[in-house]
Amino acid sequence: MKRIAVLTSGGDAPGMNAAIRAVLNQGMHHGLEVYGVYHGFQGLVEGDLRLLTVNDVHHQIKLGGTLLHSARYPEFKERKNQERAIEQLKKQKIDGLIVIGGDGSFQGALSLTKLGFPAIGIPGTIDNDIPGTEYTIGFDSAVTVALDAIDKISDTAASHERTFVIEVMGRHAGDIAIWAGVAAGADAIIIPEESFDMEQVAYTVRAGRRSGKDYSLIILAEGAMAVDEFVAEFKEHVPEQSVRGVALSHIQRGGAPTARDRVFATSMGAKAVDLLLEGQAGVYLGINEERVSIFDIVETLEKNEHKVREDLYKLNLELTDRDL
Amino acid sequence: MKRIAVLTSGGDAPGMNAAIRAVLNQGMHHGLEVYGVYHGFQGLVEGDLRLLTVNDVHHQIKLGGTLLHSARYPEFKERKNQERAIEQLKKQKIDGLIVIGGDGSFQGALSLTKLGFPAIGIPGTIDNDIPGTEYTIGFDSAVTVALDAIDKISDTAASHERTFVIEVMGRHAGDIAIWAGVAAGADAIIIPEESFDMEQVAYTVRAGRRSGKDYSLIILAEGAMAVDEFVAEFKEHVPEQSVRGVALSHIQRGGAPTARDRVFATSMGAKAVDLLLEGQAGVYLGINEERVSIFDIVETLEKNEHKVREDLYKLNLELTDRDL
Amino acid sequence: MKRIAVLTSGGDAPGMNAAIRAVLNQGMHHGLEVYGVYHGFQGLVEGDLRLLTVNDVHHQIKLGGTLLHSARYPEFKERKNQERAIEQLKKQKIDGLIVIGGDGSFQGALSLTKLGFPAIGIPGTIDNDIPGTEYTIGFDSAVTVALDAIDKISDTAASHERTFVIEVMGRHAGDIAIWAGVAAGADAIIIPEESFDMEQVAYTVRAGRRSGKDYSLIILAEGAMAVDEFVAEFKEHVPEQSVRGVALSHIQRGGAPTARDRVFATSMGAKAVDLLLEGQAGVYLGINEERVSIFDIVETLEKNEHKVREDLYKLNLELTDRDL
Amino acid sequence: MKRIAVLTSGGDAPGMNAAIRAVLNQGMHHGLEVYGVYHGFQGLVEGDLRLLTVNDVHHQIKLGGTLLHSARYPEFKERKNQERAIEQLKKQKIDGLIVIGGDGSFQGALSLTKLGFPAIGIPGTIDNDIPGTEYTIGFDSAVTVALDAIDKISDTAASHERTFVIEVMGRHAGDIAIWAGVAAGADAIIIPEESFDMEQVAYTVRAGRRSGKDYSLIILAEGAMAVDEFVAEFKEHVPEQSVRGVALSHIQRGGAPTARDRVFATSMGAKAVDLLLEGQAGVYLGINEERVSIFDIVETLEKNEHKVREDLYKLNLELTDRDL
Structure with missing residues (x-):
């Protein structure tokens, strides 16, 4: 593996830039070239990608939004678009893809993996609504x-x-x-x-x-x-x-991402690169017990539901429970 | 004059607390006792006032809102309520009142002055919509x-x-x-x-x-x-x-008032005390050319209109003027 | 148990006020009266404590510092001061104490427990340097x-x-x-x-x-x-x-405590009250895996050391590893 | 005049980017091309300048620092460097220069003007220490x-x-x-x-x-x-x-420049372009009475001194004046 690519998909979330920067830096650490795909899956299908440099990302770690731009693109469910995406990636000799987004975006990553192109997901959404992981980039x-x-x-x-x-x-x-x-x-x-x-x-x-x-x-x-x-x-x-x-x-x-969002985005961005190099695909990352965890996209999304912190909800009921 | 009082009226605005604190501190500088009237003109009519101490105000300079609470009270237009207000003030041997609020509040101050009780206004509103002054507390x-x-x-x-x-x-x-x-x-x-x-x-x-x-x-x-x-x-x-x-x-x-809001609120709060001691009443303060100015309530509110910064509006038109 | 008390000790940390408020609110939920001890252990020895009301704490949840004031007081290691502290507590018919502070403060809590007065610790320090727990109030x-x-x-x-x-x-x-x-x-x-x-x-x-x-x-x-x-x-x-x-x-x-500091401070404050009512003492709380944990003061402080996140340290070495 | 250039010099100050953006936008409004000189006067001498586009500046209005980079360069006092600077400008067919910086930077602008190349200064320094103007970019x-x-x-x-x-x-x-x-x-x-x-x-x-x-x-x-x-x-x-x-x-x-710094930086940036087009040079801009003012560099810097707000200093003495 000599070249990988990264894209952001779905709603933007503060910390996505920190993940992108970590993908680039960890890629450089491993001697890879890293391409940025602009405008999410649509940009991927249309070949809107180019080599990232340190200069593209190093200021952005402290900025909200996503430097790669993002978009919703339901048409990526169609097989012909998935195949075109892989063509575009192969044209640039790219061998792996990291997708930062919500669970819908992970299905896009999965569909590429099923067609033989390794892809890995990183949870980026302010809603914190992804099964398996207790944390998603942007929530904090x-x-x-x-x-x-x-x-x-x-x-x-x-x-x-x-x-x-x-x-x-x-x-x-x-x-x-x-x-x-x-x-x-x-x-x-x-x-x-x-x-x-x-x-x-x-x-x-x-x-x-x-x-x-x-x-x-x-x-x-x-x-x-x-x-x-x-x-x-x-x-x-x-x-x-x-x-x-x-x-x-x-x-x-x-707004500027919090330290927590940047640190976990950085952790997951780097880990995603390591996993691609290890030959993993069809998985996504998350944070449990304050450390990076790995989830199978099919297994986890099908069999799990996101759960809120019911204990905190009940705590608030107790703290406000008093007689009139 | 041995005792004065201060109230906030109308919508709250960041910096009102800095003005209240300045009224107290400048009052102390002149050897006065300063009373706080709670809940605006309604509180005044109902006698909801008490002696302020440094402890009531010194942390509040950095906090938004108003420690005296505020409220709208259109009933203060009725003469009987104005008279009751003066009774409440005299009961506490208070000889002057400072009213922090919008131009509606200044009419309340004016009505007291007309009945022989000296009152002075300080512009406190985020809207910046008071004639005469270029600045109102909370705008910045x-x-x-x-x-x-x-x-x-x-x-x-x-x-x-x-x-x-x-x-x-x-x-x-x-x-x-x-x-x-x-x-x-x-x-x-x-x-x-x-x-x-x-x-x-x-x-x-x-x-x-x-x-x-x-x-x-x-x-x-x-x-x-x-x-x-x-x-x-x-x-x-x-x-x-x-x-x-x-x-x-x-x-x-x-939110926390800006430096500018605190500095000008402080300037006007102190000046209002000085003016009461000089025997002035029926006026309100403002900021023009970055310094405290004095306006006659009747004259200024009747004959002037608030003007926006038309020059800045036009500047923006120029800066965005380009060909398609 | 009808009355409990709470104090803050050592360096102040944002979120301490949220913990104090939670102790009061959870106490009220259980029908307890909650006393605030001012100026830490020194205030305890000198009897500087009084009944807390909702009015004392409800605005403070969003403010840094500690409304109970804090101080270092090495003299609390002396047995006579510990005994005087218990006298002061008993004089007010208080049966349990919650101490918010660093590991030095926990030793104070432990010494009271050993003398028969139940006390529980909550970790409050920006340094995050307390063994056992991954998190201390103020760190975030x-x-x-x-x-x-x-x-x-x-x-x-x-x-x-x-x-x-x-x-x-x-x-x-x-x-x-x-x-x-x-x-x-x-x-x-x-x-x-x-x-x-x-x-x-x-x-x-x-x-x-x-x-x-x-x-x-x-x-x-x-x-x-x-x-x-x-x-x-x-x-x-x-x-x-x-x-x-x-x-x-x-x-x-x-500065204003972050959401994370307020949420965990609130969780631990409430839990400390529950534990006192269950008859526990000589323990302190912490956060592991994002949930409240309980640690024995003697056991944990003696046998454990605080550990930094070595994995994050190494991650940064990798991310910055590139050829000159 | 078809082409102008802009540079930042001396210590950076929040709002400089807003001024640069205004120079570009106002230039476009007047049909000019605007060049950015990188690294201050040193970059000017070395010919480190290039055409600015909207893309270079439109995000930066909300960011601190200066996108053109800045540096101190005392060597610009030497005539040969001034002449080389003018050569570099003429090579690009640039006919006017806007210098954002402190009073030292204005001397640089003045020396160019004296050699026949029109230059105008905009006060950018957090210190607010420039004679004539009550305000400098970055102070707020x-x-x-x-x-x-x-x-x-x-x-x-x-x-x-x-x-x-x-x-x-x-x-x-x-x-x-x-x-x-x-x-x-x-x-x-x-x-x-x-x-x-x-x-x-x-x-x-x-x-x-x-x-x-x-x-x-x-x-x-x-x-x-x-x-x-x-x-x-x-x-x-x-x-x-x-x-x-x-x-x-x-x-x-x-940090992000305040609204005030951005508004006045924008006002002065646009005005500087207008003045160059009107044929003015050897002057600098400022803000007095909340509006843009124009000052002759020689006259004002020689005959005036910066004055602090002594009235505010004295106000603070009064407000803290109380008996022990």
Whole structure:
């Protein structure tokens, strides 16, 4: 193996650049040339790739987004596109591919492997919703940005003794809501994985105020309910309160990646290169117990589901459990 | 004059705490006792005030929001409430009042002055929309937060080569949009003070892409149009592009005040105390040419309008003016 | 058990307030009264403690430092002071104590337990240097602040094509240096746990420049060498370069705690209350595999040593390994 | 005039990139080609310049440092180097030059103008020490970073009830110290422009503690005294206190430029292009009363001195003036 390539696919996530840089640096360590594929799988099919140099990546380790650009490209499910991708790679004498993205992107990596071209996945998504691994690149940064925004909003909440309902990202997963919610000292955390009772939430918010809090925070995962809908319904349960809703939206995807996101992105980027050289393929990496783990794409994605930290969710229920 | 009081009114703004602290410290410098009125004019009418100590304020200089809490209280227009307010102040032997808030709050200060109780206003609002002064407490912090959010969003915008329309605060004024927009290198800035042509905006965005930009930003003042409405209409003009809308919302009100907001809040807080001691009333303070200025409430609010920095608006038009 | 107390000891660390708040909230959940001891063990001996209310803690979850103040107090090793501490606790009918601090503080907790007063430790130190646990409260925040500072310095480094040697905290441990160093893409990381060769560092820095980097970063743990000394010696090995040294110093101890620090501080604070109620004592908590773990103070501190992430250290050597 | 060039010289400052981008964009608006000179005056002499494109600058508006790199180059005082510089410019058919830097850099611009090549200066230095203008690019960012660091340190200061002496940058000017000091609520601000009495400082610090503060801050401009020296001397005056010194050092030069720095850098960058086209030369720009001003290099630098905001310095003395 003399040449490998790397691409980013799906939604961008802070830390992807650190992974790309690690792929290049570890490749150089092993004497490989590393190509960057621009615009994800679409760029791969169209041959939009070129040799990466240190100059392309060394400043980017501290920047959000992805220097390779990214895109969704459902057409990659079609076999003819997969074959064209392999042609493009072979044309450049590239022998292995690293795909940074979500579980959809891993299916793309798998399809190449099945056609004989070795590919390995690295989990890059702020949603943390990939089975097997406890961590995905960008999650820590997204929680950090969400928490910073919630802290800011709590200044206004306190000044006006208001209740704020704050919608955070996460697609179908409640991970960002749980971590940001516990960290913010939220009165309630609403996630798609757990049912909730609006009257119980109202009780908890009221009990918090009664105990001396001058504001209340409800952190709502986007996968559970839209914030406007929640606020409209919730207001009926607390007619005495001033309630506002805010959707944090796209700020959660951007900004400088945290140390944790950069360190794990770097670890996985380097490991992916090592694995390709060892002849592995059809697998993806993850972080469990703070170390890099390896998962079979077929096995893991089929037989496992992503699980939120239920223990933290319950912890928050206990911490806010008090009599009205 | 032996005792004065201070209150915050209307929407909270970062830097209000620095002004409160300056009122206390400058009061101490002059040998005065300083009372804090909690919950704005409503608290004043209800007698919700108490002696401030250094301990109440010295950590707060670096925190957003207002330690005195704030509230809107339109009932203060009623004379009986104004009289009750003066009773409450006199009960505590307080001889002067400093009101930190928007121009509505200044009318409250004026009404007390007209009834013989000296009051002075300090402009505290993130919207920067008060006539006479070029600066209001919280504006610089709001622009800072907005810009930080826009920078974060631009990471995603670049990764996906998207156009983002970002709605910022400012009520009827375009100031936050102009400053954040110029600072972000926006393709277009839309403010209530200036008309715009959707097709022209589309042209500019396209010309920017043509010139080499991998993303586009449109900064939209909330007073001009709602972001969803704008995006829906704009999409028809750029059907080839991926366009997203984001409303930054309440994060812009919170967070640690900037140095500028703290320095000017401190300057005005101290000056307000000096003026009360000199026997002035019915005036409010502002910052022009980087120094504290004094404005007559009646004269200035009646005869002047707040003006945005039209020169900066035009500068942005020039900087983005290029051929498609 | 009806009443418990909590104190912070040793150097302050961001997240301590989140732990204190969790102790109070979890105590309230179990129907306990929670006292705060001010000024660490010295305050305990002197009876400087009082009932905590929600109002004391609910804003503080987002603030660095410790609302209970802290201090070093070596005199607590004396038995008479330990006995006086227990007297003070019994006077207030307090039956259990939670001590947030470093391993020295755990010895204080242990001495009380040996005298029959149940006490439990929670690791709070930015240095991450406590045996058994992989994580201590404040470490993630310290790495975050250090990395942010390093990123800032790299702007200047790149502008002037300079090499910066940046000294980070960590006492005798290299943890902050390793995490911040890998995250920053450092050319070299110098820690007390690993020997290094100045000429080899010079080679790596030169090879990095040769490969296209326009600046170089060396992250130096304070436990390994003082920055001025390092720079003086290093300059002799790279006479052609512009080299500067910076000690980040105390900024690393402060600032808003990260989500991770707040979540784990909250988890451990709540768990400590549960354990006291279960009758446990003489233990301390930690985080392994992202979950709360329990360690016997005697057993763990005697038989274990803190270990740095050697794997990450070696990863950085590989990533920067290239020919000159 | 068809082609102009831009360079950065002296120490880097956040916002320089915004100025470079504005020069390019305004140049494009006027139909000019804009060249970037790399590595300051040295690069100019050596012919290290090339055509700038939108792609070179459009991401950089939000980044610190200077994309053109910078360097000190005292040899530019020699006439032969100035002549060689003009040759290099003429070789590329460049007719005007914009120099972003400190007053030393303006002398370089002036020398070219005197030799018949039109050049214009833009003040870029974090020190704010240029006569005539009230503002220099990077100053607001440096104050922002310094204040953020001071806020962080105050967390530790409060936790341990300590006095911190914090050295900030500014070369011979006290501007950063004054703005950051007032904003931080410092007990004392020490600047080179004003003498001070160590015993008086000690009195103020003690009086602050007496009034209820749980920590003290002294902000020290580097031009006044080195922090270690100050601390050593100060400790003798407050033997009862725990006093620590910190030099903030190079972090103050880096990081994302503030909105203010970007807006004014943009304003001046665009204006410099307009002026070159109008045939002006030998002048530099500045900001007074929040608008761009023009200064003759010879006249202004010879006859004026930079002045600090003495009013703010005195304000801080008043605010901290209280009886022990």
